Amino acid sequence: MSSLFVLAGPTAVGKGTVAAFIRDHYPRVWLSVSATTRTPRPxxxxxxxxxxxxxxxxxxxAADGDLLEYAVVHGRASYGTPRRPVLEAISQGRLPLxxxxxxxxxxxxxxxxxAHFVFLAPPSWDELVHRLIGRGTETAEEQAVRLETARAELAAQAEFDATIVNQxxxxxxxxxxxxxxxxxSAAR
Incomplete structure (x- = not known):
């Protein structure tokens, strides 16, 4: 059984915020750093x-096989997970996320x-919309694209092993x- 955990969920649900909190408060968790072609946010x-x-x-x-996964997200920027660091974290017995x-x-x-797949869900659709618009990092057009994507992403919740609501x-x-x-602990 792999020790790899994957956290996913709809846009603006707070995946990055939860991951940043884990990075800052749980040093025993190894957090993968994705590659992206998008511009850095403030x-x-x-x-x-x-x-x-x-x-x-x-x-x-991607062509060299250096990415475990990759995709164009929201029709705009490419994101991917470098393969080697993930495999190294697993082989070292770390808690990779x-x-x-x-x-x-x-x-x-x-x-x-x-791997173990965890879906991060919003408390409600209205809260998800509020979070996306409230962060102010996307144009109105980008917000509309992301909300359309979020509807489809929410429908995928049943594909995951567990769900955590990000209240x-x-x-x-x-x-x-x-x-x-x-x-x-159970795998040991």
Whole structure:
């Protein structure tokens, strides 16, 4: 049984916020750093939040088989998980966590079906809309695209092994880490 955990859910549900909370409060969890072609948001640091790369660099990584999963998200930017660091974390017995989108989670399930998949859900649709609009990082057009995508992503919840509702970031993070630790303890 793989110790790899995959956290996915709809856009604006707070995947990145929960992952950042885990990074800051649970050092025993190894958090994968995805590569992306999108522009950094305010406060994001290259190599910490994402590896910000050009489309040409990203395409080369994909062609070389260096990505465990990758996709174009919201029809705009490419995202992917570098393969080698994930495999190294697993072999070192760490608690590895991927925070990725639904497309990526499906690819990881194909390549690593024994990984554990956790869906991060919003408390309600209205709260999801409020979070997306409230963060103010996308244009109205981008918000509309993301909300359309979110409807389809919410419908995929049944594909996951567990669901955590992100009502409170600290509580959601604690629930996820507890789930990871219980899974690892049971596998020993």
């Amino acid at each position: 406060g994001e640091v290259d190599g910490v939040h994402y590896h910000f790369v050009s489309q040409q660099e990203f395409d080369q990584m 991927l925070e990725i989108d639904l497309q990526g989670a499906r690819q990881v399930r194909e390549r690593m079906p024994d 409170d970031v600290g509580v959601a993070a604690a629930e996820l880490v507890d789930l990871m630790e219980r899974h690892i």
